[in-house]
Amino acid sequence: MSLDDASQKPHDRLAAVLAGDMGRVNDLIRTRMASEHAPRIPEVTAHLVEAGGKRLRPMLTLAAARMCGYEGDNHVKLAATVEFIHTATLLHDDVVDESGQRRGRPTANLLWDNKSSVLVGDYLFARSFQLMVETDSLRVMDILANASAVIAEGEVLQMTAAQDLATTEEIYLQVIRGKTAALFAAACEVGGVVARAEEAQVQALRDYGDALGISFQIVDDLLDYGGDSSATGKNVGDDFRERKLTMPVIKAVAAADAEQRAFWRRVIEKGDQNDGDLDHALALISHHGTMEATRQQALVWADRAKSALATLPESDIRGMLTDLADYVVARVR
Template structure:
């Protein structure tokens, strides 16, 4: 293809979609304004300008480009997706009592929890205003359903995250809610607004769904296998926050009674002591669950690439395939 392989796939995609993404960013700035409540753009700008990859809105534009869309509405849908994502981040940081995101203090730390929650609500409302404007009922259904699925996934996580009875099927349901729902809505909406046929729209949904699941599994794996300098996360943050992610779920499934008692004390009861993280890492290595988790992420990445095979032969299709590889390359 003659592409510079030293440039990361999401950067190549961003360069290809640069004109559209500039329009998306302009629309985001316009719509996050508030005549009466200046705190809204202050809080929103803090997060929106914090240097995220803008992967979700890019997926809308990529799907529309792949399907040959020539109209203006993919810009609105991309901005919608970014507003939903930003709203969920504001709410998540309050729920998780987070102090840092993307290397910067969180909005709830700089302002307060009330501001984060209410500005998140405002962005959800803005997202719904944006998604109505194209006048496409099917697109409206896709994006509004995704917003409900995200909220449902977050609530499910509250009850499942510290319960050792949580199995891999529940974990997958949580991941589909909190992460994959917006990836798949982005790609599906991009195809739908383009007038693509049902099989192509389904393929785009399947790609986004599998990509989002792989993305979240890798994120959870890096909490035990990563390098803080590379990932921006401290090793063991999920353990300290008592989050029952896939590596621990796999370890609990293989645990003997003594090991299960360890997980009950540290995850369910939250009674953690010095050396517990090291013991958790030892148990994960003992049962080889980090490698099993890595293989699961690779399997979802391959599912994402397979979904693309029925779509038109296009430069963007190759970039999306490379993106699926890149998501898991951090643990390959």
């Protein structure tokens, strides 16, 4: 699959099929992010919401509902809910990580301030709960409320484990299952629930979202050490500078000799980073082959996502979601 040919990208094909519903989702987002009394809220929210993100998570909700034959309106509200939760977490994450760039643009906390980012994120969380209540489904509320709690738990776990060289791949997977995969899984699951799909189909959708989210985050972490910043919207080495132990580094630490381990302890645990340290880190990661080993892990999770979809009725959307799992890993060469 050529990554340069937009017509071949599954998320673009999915967006074309769901264009009508996504238009309604975007209209609802713009309406609900408004504030009569606090103009700072739509200013900050619009900066991130209108930044050209792929809207992958709300598309998963729409696709799951459509694949299960849903013909009502609540999938639009749920897709907007999912995007609000996602946007709120991004606003909070950029404050925690002291990030300066998101999707190729300055972050909201850099353009305004940390207080604005945190409070607007809180506002979007509140809006998301208002929207999910409007679906009159206690099960949907339970799924999305639980996902919100798991996301926060994953972020706190990352904060405590990220700079500890004792962090294992198992802990790393627990972190990314919380901070990323939880919302992917919930986005897919609520699409099936709102469509009143069979329980086996709802579980398959959840399993797909969980595996896709894990694969997606592993690749994102991989791209931080080998991606094109103009394409990813992130600066190469951001995770290194923020002292985050992600899978490429965890694997490199596990394979390190005493001298190499001392280097990782200095730059990650102690935060004593100097000019040239990123290049040395990249050299160690390359030396131990951890980029390819990490990519293989992402492929395992992509295969699990595709296997989950295999239990759902065959359709064009199912084919696009299958291709999406492949594309997530194909972003890295």
